[in-house]
Amino acid sequence: MRRVAVVGAGMTAFGEHFGLGIKELLPMAVSEMAAHVDKGLNRDDIQAAWFGELTTSDGFPTGILADTCGLLDIPVTRVENACATGNDAVRNATYAVASGAFDVVLVVGADKVRESSARSTFWEWAGLTRDMAWDYPLGLVAPANFALHVARYLHESPATKEHLAMVAVKNHKHALPNPKAQLRYEITVEQALNAPVVVAPFNLYDCTPQSDGAAALLLVSEDVVERYTDRPVWVRGVGLGLDRVMHQHKKDMTTFPPTVKASKAAYAMAGIGPEDIDVAEVHDCFTGVELISYEDLGFAEKFGAYKLIENGVTSIGGAKPVNPSGGLKAKGHPPGATGVAQCVELFEQLRGEAANQVDGARTALAHNIGGPTAVSAVTILSSQRG
Ligand SMILES: CC(=O)SCCNC(=O)CCNC(=O)[C@H](O)C(C)(C)COP(=O)(O)OP(=O)(O)OC[C@H]1O[C@@H](n2cnc3c(N)ncnc32)[C@H](O)[C@@H]1OP(=O)(O)O
Structure with a gap:
């Protein structure tokens, strides 16, 4: 090829x-x-x-x-x-x-x-993205659906609601310099924890906006x-993974198998591993999804994602910045555009032109999950031809 x-x-x-x-x-x-x-x-x-x-x-x-x-x-x-x-x-x-x-x-x-x-629009969207025989009529709209996963994750792992709030605080902060972001203001952990409940364990700031x-x-x-250019950004790997749609058939609510499958395929195509990723745009439709995805993408060990957010590893200035654009949480989430826009951000990062630049970024990963948790897609970009 x-x-x-x-x-x-x-x-x-x-x-x-x-x-x-x-x-x-x-x-x-x-x-x-x-x-x-x-x-x-x-x-x-x-x-x-x-x-x-x-x-x-x-x-x-x-x-x-x-x-x-x-x-x-x-x-x-x-x-x-x-x-x-x-x-x-x-x-x-x-x-x-x-x-x-x-x-x-x-x-x-x-x-x-x-x-x-x-x-x-919402009915159309629902019909295209979930199980309409059982899950949706029983109330599993997107926030409720992901809340089931994240509630179980918080139950089984050392992560707490404070760690969810820290993800929101980080991504709002990252969005500040991004002129394309929807929610360009900082919040505190206290504000996030005290915001109105959308569906437990998610408060307002745990959710992406529309x-x-x-x-x-x-x-x-x-x-x-x-x-066209003397400084291209190379598409080094792509991957897609699937899982069952209906929630009663999911064996483990604390992981998203499609993300594991999609990232494995993309890493194999690129000939690299998660340790080689300098910066990532991760699908933070809800804060806990970013944490679970750290583990599914191989950035953290099982139930170890909280350490990354607690220690600033995934903030700008940390070893592996995640969502320098502000992510879905603060940059926004028009679903069809989201993954393409993640690659726009990473193209700018890898050319040293991003509004919120990660110093020395050479290899980057973009990740989406949906359906609500039945499909993931991963793209790996690099300034290195490979
Ligand atoms: C696989 C996937 O990606 S699934 C994800 C699919 N996307 C979603 O499910 C979207 C989830 N989010 C939402 O549905 C909505 O943002 C909600 C339910 C959290 C809030 O909706 P509403 O209460 O109707 O908010 P509304 O649109 O009326 O806005 C009211 C205010 O809250 C703000 N706001 C709305 N959502 C958010 C948010 N997620 N974070 C911060 N502020 C928000 C608005 O900017 C507005 O502020 P203003 O009064 O200063 O102008």
Whole structure:
């Protein structure tokens, strides 16, 4: 397979874009990406596109992307894989370039959660991302679903609700310098612990907000990379993992097997291990999910995640910073765009251009989980060609 590089990356701000639908957000993200291609991008060079989109009700997604971004003469594929959609779109596009089928492709992710135009966005979203026969009718909306896992995790591990609050404090702090982040203010552990309960053990600051936004990446083959930049970021590994959907069939609530499977596949493809990751964007839809994911990604031993957050290991300045963008918690979470935006952040980190720069970052990992816990996608990026 050929090597694949990211040569351009851009995104809209995440947050509430009242009055703007994906018809407006998509071209904004694609133009922002094109502006970051060092040697310029002729739009006619783009040979195919993958579009990650999950919740929007603005109409036929691939047609809207083709229409609004002038991509009418190329194949455009919609990717929908619950909240793992963004990194799964990156994975599919990577294979298409690595295989030799295309040299220059676009990956776009977008979602419009805050304002629904046509039908019930939330109902559509629920129908696409969970078991609708048992779990959802019994009340397992996303926060309740992850709360079952994290409650069990807190019961079995030394981690406490204070450690959940520390994750929220860290990610809010990280978002401060990020102009694209939705919630740019600091909070304290006390504020997090005393905030209104959403569903035990989650309070308000344990939850990602609902967000609108779009993000875009340009992927090219090693054969043409020099046309676009002299400082590419290489896609070194991609992986996808699945698990059972229904909760009564999950054997162990304190781990997410899809993340273990997806990260193993991505590490194997990259020929590296978790110890080689300098910076990561981890799917912190709820604070405890970030902690469990430290273990599933191999950053911490089983039930040892609390030590990383307690000792500042995953803060900027620590040995393995996680979510320097602010994460889903404070940067925001438009599901289809989230994984693509994680790669936008890591592209900037690996080129030394991030708003909240991790010094000397060379290799990075992006992680999504969804469905609600039945699918994960992982992407490994590096400034080193490998
Ligand atoms: C696999 C996965 O990724 S699953 C994850 C899928 N995503 C989700 O489930 C989203 C979870 N979050 C939510 O549903 C909502 O943010 C909730 C339930 C936590 C809060 O919703 P609401 O109480 O309706 O908040 P609402 O939108 O009315 O906003 C009220 C205020 O709270 C703030 N707010 C809302 N959510 C959050 C949050 N998560 N953290 C901090 N502040 C928040 C808003 O900015 C607003 O502030 P303002 O009054 O200063 O403008």
